[in-house]
Amino acid sequence: MQLPREVTVGKGTLTRVVEVAQRLGLSGSALIIAGKKSCEVAGKQVHDLLKQTGMNVDTLLVEKVTLKDLLPIEEKIKTLKPRVLIGVGGGTKIDAAKLSSARQHIPFISVPTTLSHDGIASPLASVKGLDKPYSIMAQAPLAIIADTDIIAQAPWRSAISGCGDVIAKFTAVKDWQLAHKEKNEYYGEYAASLALMSTKIVTQNAKLIQPGNDEGLRVLLEALISCGVAMSIAGSSRPCSGSEHLFSHALDMINCPHAMHGEQCGVGSVLTAYLYKTNWKRIRDTLKQIGAPTTAAELGVKDEDLVKAFEMAATVRPERYTILHKLKLDHEACEKVAKITGIIS
Ligand SMILES: [Zn+2]
Secondary structure, three states: OOOOEEEEEOHHHHHHHHHHHHHHHOOOOOEEEEEEHHHHHHEEEEEEEEHHHEEEEEEEOOOOOEHHHHHHHHHHHHOOOOOEEEEOOOOOHHHHHHHEEEEEEEEOEEEEEOOOOEEEHOOEEOOOOOOOOOEEEEOOOOOEEEEEHHHOOOHHHHHHHHHHHHOOOOHHHHHHHHHHHHHHHOOOOHHHHHHHHHHHHHHHHHOOOOOOOHHHHHHHHHHHHHHHHHHHHHOOOOHHOOOOHHHHHHHOOOOOOOOOOOHHHHHHHHHHEEEEEEOOOHHHHHHHHOOOOOOHHHHOOOOHHHHHHHHHHHHHHOOOHHHHHHHHHHHHHHHHHHOOOHHHH
16 A cells, blocks of 8 residues: 655645655655646746755656657656656646656655646556556655645636546445445445545535635645545545546547546536436535536537447446446436436436
8 A cells, every 4th residue: 555655735835845855855866747837837946946955856848648758758767867756737747757757666746736636646647548548556646745825826627627526436436335245346445435535525615615715725635635545545546436437538538529537527426326326416516516517518518429428438447347337228228317417408
């Protein structure tokens, strides 16, 4: 079980990068992976702060992150031999740092500048160009430094996506319990409880999660970090990724406009909560309260594409048993569920 050793959350915490590095015994050299924007808002400051301590610091700017784009990062790691890789940015930059550092056997520090999904703290990474459309095991961050002053500057839509990703854990855990009961799959009560607690806390605090509310942002941030820890404890994405994630991955695979990951997972969770005959309306209403999409139109997806994704979701990962694998819904049944839940008209 790999867990982060230092988690620093709050206003102005970016400046603590030096003491965190020192406490972790990281000296010598560091390589920062950032995008152009995230370098401006945080990467440059991390670079300068570490440099002032006498560390040898380099920054590598990346934009697109596909499997191919990891090669120059790994080459740079081989040449510079940094003690640590620091991923500064949204999900893709952090995933690039996570996966390339894991492949080169050096630790990485996560410095999120947006809160669009739970990858900021998880041991899993999702990179385009892999033979699978979902996340693969990489490594957990050695430390997470999340400065809410910086995160507050990101487009609000990314926080909405992060909320959708957390709320979706409700059905992810239901699927895990189902797989345990019917397929005798390993189930970890502690990891499942941690993921569910994150959903519960975000749901209870939905009214705080609004632009300009630091407390709300902090609630979301801690929920996303807890989800990452839940995956570390479970040793897989099981507590955080079930049928609703398969729906989102299926949507990504279809040639149609896509919404953000957490937005798609939120809608997926409404669909599959209905299949569990549980309180799907509560999930929908919480998403609405936060300002997240609850219909195909709000996702920017055509009704027929949404139904197609719902129908093909189980085939994305046949080995990950969920309610979709159990019920094996045909096109008509999928359409009916999407209509009853008001997701399509
Ligand atoms: Zn997710």
